[in-house]
Amino acid sequence: MQILDVMEKALEGTPMSETDYQLRRFAPKVQEKVKEYGIKYDPKHPIPDDGSLADDMFEAAIELLAEVGAYCTSTARVISYSEHEIRRAIAEAPEEIELGEGRDRRKLRGRKVGDKTPPWCLLGTGGGACSSDKSFITLVEGYAEIPETNGITTPALTRVGGMRIRPASPLEVLGAQRNAVLARETCNRVGREGIPIMNSLSTAESDIAFAAAMHPKFGMRRSDAYMICCMDPMKVDFARLNKVTTALSLGGPISMCYGPLLGGYAGGAEGTALSNIVHHMMGLLTYQASWLLPFPLHLRYVSSSCRELLWVISTTGQAVSRNSHIISLNLNYTSAGPCTTMCLFETTASVTAAVTSGMSIESVGVASNRYEDRTTPVEPRISAEVGHAVAGMKLSEANALANKLLAKYESKLSSPPLGKGLFECWDADRRRPTREYRNVIRSYKRSMAGLGVKLGEEL
């Protein structure tokens, strides 16, 4: 399936209104598959150990995609795929991708359930916003210095020349170009010039800004990765396909990211997990993706650490990794903010669910990524430490750990502590957390040791 095939389908597919596709085609068909395959969420097992459930979900997802297709909002038509096309795309998905340069060049591969290989750690803000070049540089410098970092996900700049960036405007074009230049230069400053930038680029939301910032003169390389966000559910438009076409012409691997909402079009935990899995397949085809980045979120909490979401992450990882070699990284969000143990416990739970279930990670959107400059290099660092520590853990052990972690924060998800801002708890000059935050980390690591998970030395 190539981009011209996708365009042909988008131009020739069955005409349908967006509302009809979402409400009368996608949503009921998801529930039909959930029922048909007897998919059932079990709150006692946020990280279930049931291979047949995962396998059923994968098959249900193939059927679902064959029956509902994707939807192009620009042409108001359904992009249909046959089961043969879907299975072929799954079989032909890349098994590995080489990213980065020099000593930071690494192979990103799919993982398996219980895999002892550490996850690929794509670290950063998960698209979080920062208010200035200063906070951008502080954050990226911090991410690049984390020993486990395999790739950087940069924050989104919100201002250029003192002006708030506007979509598809010269300010966005300049902001996206600045994002590329600053990210590369900042990695260079800390001796990790070769590290891949894998979310090209948070500031570039429009196709014009994306195309402008991808120009090699701003520092982006073929060994970086080009991330394009899908609209929930299963939607694409010409602007996104323009990004795909631009990225294909530049030769870098594309990632499709997507955030199905629990409580949204796919319904509860079961439907959201199914939607998460089917988006993997749809991304390979429609967005020409080489790797996938799901970030399922809870409608109310706007985070991925609650019990249902751990189940969604885990079943997605198990379904995809048991039945394919598709490369999938789960991006997690926390409800709580920096300098709180809750935030660290939340990211620990989500990362554990992903890594033990056969996924790699992008981490982390902090405090629902709602606030500017309310994230630090600490939270992704902890995520990476956890990712390495739990690699190889059995699902049953991971489930026990998840239940203990949930007990620490579950009741606080509806009104989480927002913690502190970047410069309130991170000392940019000394490139380390403040004393207060170090105490929080110490307390968190003591708790983790008590739960049998030994993490790295103090920051």
Add this chain to the structure above:
Amino acid sequence: MSKGVKMADEKKLMKALADAILSYDSAAAEAAAKEAIKRGLDPLEAIEKGLSPAIEEVGKKFEKMEIYLPELMLAADAMRSSMSLLLPLIPKGKALSKGTVVIGTVQGDIHEIGKNIVSNMLMANGFEVVDLGVDVKTSAFVDEARKSNAKIIGASALMSSTIGSQKDIVDYLTSMKVRKKHAVMVGGGPTTGEWSKEIGADGWGEDAATTVKLANRLVKRK
């Protein structure tokens, strides 16, 4: 009780209207409204006693996550099907809704889920809602608010690069000298209470429930 309609019949007709909403069935809602009109049921009572309690119940279920977005939207669709038949029969001057809210996702932003939830929850709570969709120009918000005499404009933005358009709406209203006629509430992922104050909006809806409460406050104020 409606003139000429027996109490037993009235109950049956009200139940049919409510059931249509609670089963998210537009065709049934349309049929129930037609039957109610045919049998002489007072259209105002049909809405106030049949449809409104049902859509409020749907809103509460969604709030508790007993149902999800598709059911909420389908129930609102069913409500609209009935209302389109009943509303024209109500004499002008009889206040039905709490007020009109013009809502949309701002220019350059195509995220719709949050806006859809708020739009449908407002409707479920007695507001008349004009939903302009996504990627809505600043002038379109204001033009529609003036046209439909909306008490409130609701502007949703999901990206840090698009929230600036919420400020444009406030500025545009001010420059058109109609700022006091239309309250502005803002919401969406990167928005906060501080942002709302900074741009001079009338309030921030953190989620659908708080937005409904905010809208209730704003209509009383206006």
